[in-house]
Amino acid sequence: MKLNPYLAFDGRCREAFEFYEKALGGTISFIQTMGESPMASSTPPEAHGRVMHVTLQIGDQVLQGADAPPGQFTKPAGFCVAVHFDDAAEGERVFGALAQEGKVQMPFQATFWAKGFGMLIDQFGTPWIVNAGQAAA
Secondary structure, eight states, rough: OOOOEEEESSOOHHHHHHHHHHHOOOOEEEEEEGGTTTTTTGSGGGEEEEEEEEEEEETEEEEEEEOTTOOOOOOOOOOOOOEEEHHHHHHHHHHHHHHHTSEEEHHHHHHHSSEEEEEEETTOOOEEEEEEOOOOO
């Protein structure tokens, strides 16, 4: 079994995943809009540009997402996307990138369990935890 986050957006999925591609150092391996799908003829024209599905490949991991159908988006709650790095400098870089125009809940800093840890909600409303390097015992 594999488990991966699948994020929902209200019309900003493409923008978010292009941002994540740069911030996380991945590659968008698939993206399809509702207008490019077999469902295009039954989709309202104003929804044709919405993303039906996207896959971002990051090493051997994937992050996926889509735009909710018009009027069906619900704000994310009760979860976060956690990313873990061996290297604290790389964790700090990713934290800084994700925090651009977002809201930092806990600045990236050393803790008793990690060389670096921080929490934020990015500009697209996705909550993140960035954890990096194990603290010395």
